Amino acid sequence: xxxxxxxxxxxxxxxxxxxxxxxxxxxxxxxxxxxxxxxxxxxxxxxxxxxxxxxxxxxxxxxxxxxxxxxxxxxxxxxxxxxxxxxxxxxxxxxxxxxxxxxxxxxxxxxxxxxxxxxxxxxxxxxxxxxxxxxxxxxxxxxxxxxxxxxxxxxxxxxxxxxxxxxxxxxxxxxxxxxxxxxxxxxxxxxxxxxxxxxxxxxxxxxxxxxxxxxxxxxxxxxxxxxxxxxxxxxxxxxxxxxxxxx
Numbered sequence: 001x002x003x004x005x006x007x008x009x010x011x012x013x014x015x016x017x018x019x020x021x022x023x024x025x026x027x028x029x030x031x032x033x034x035x036x037x038x039x040x041x042x043x044x045x046x047x048x049x050x051x052x053x054x055x056x057x058x059x060x061x062x063x064x065x066x067x068x069x070x071x072x073x074x075x076x077x078x079x080x081x082x083x084x085x086x087x088x089x090x091x092x093x094x095x096x097x098x099x100x101x102x103x104x105x106x107x108x109x110x111x112x113x114x115x116x117x118x119x120x121x122x123x124x125x126x127x128x129x130x131x132x133x134x135x136x137x138x139x140x141x142x143x144x145x146x147x148x149x150x151x152x153x154x155x156x157x158x159x160x161x162x163x164x165x166x167x168x169x170x171x172x173x174x175x176x177x178x179x180x181x182x183x184x185x186x187x188x189x190x191x192x193x194x195x196x197x198x199x200x201x202x203x204x205x206x207x208x209x210x211x212x213x214x215x216x217x218x219x220x221x222x223x224x225x226x227x228x229x230x231x232x233x234x235x236x237x238x239x240x241x242x243x244x245x246x247x
Contacts, residue, residue, distance in 0.1 A: 039055040046225050202233065
């Protein structure tokens with residue numbers, strides 16, 4: 001019973017961290033699952049790379065590593081929904097564990113082509129927001145550049161686990177295609193185009209979550225995620241800087 005409870009809590013926490021959840025939410029969800037199962041003295045310690053949970057009595061402790069982190073709010077919402085069903089008595093502990101395993105393996109995911117199109121549309125709208133002008137001449141190029149940059153980022157991400165490499169390559173493709181578009185006469189303001197097209201690569205959620213974690217008292221997780229976001233921003237900046245330096 002204790003081992004199943006701890007493994008269920010760890011599975012829920014790992015899914016939430018891999019989905020980009022705030023650390024305080026992970027801590028709260030794991031604690032609530034343990035309490036609703038009768039373990040009112042659960043001890044939870046969460047970090048971006050590993051989870052620890054223990055309960056009193058037989059002094060049982062389990063550890064789970066977190067090997068990857070991304071953004072998938074559907075998984076986070078799914079875990080929260082299952083946790084509420086378990087608290088309401090609609091699910092048993094075994095059913096909760098099985099549902100979490102199913103969620104982890106079969107979460108609906110948007111196809112790659114749709115993500116690339118969404119990145120292009122996002123690039124266009126964000127260029128308008130940051131440039132504060134409707135430059136209809138540059139908007140199509142911004143969409144194409146943003147889509148190509150995201151496609152390069154996605155492709156490199158599937159080949160390496162180093163997130164910073166994929167972000168650098170994605171930003172480099174953004175800068176190179178924007179420069180080529182302006183040189184070929186299909187765009188005018190390279191600065192506005194790059195500002196909009198690079199936004200899908202910016203780790204905005206990670207920055208927000210790091211600040212939220214530090215405000216909630218999770219200083220270790222907040223600083224770790226903040227440093228990860230800063231390194232991602234630096235990788236994106238280096239990719240763009242290479243284009244400006246040599247072209």
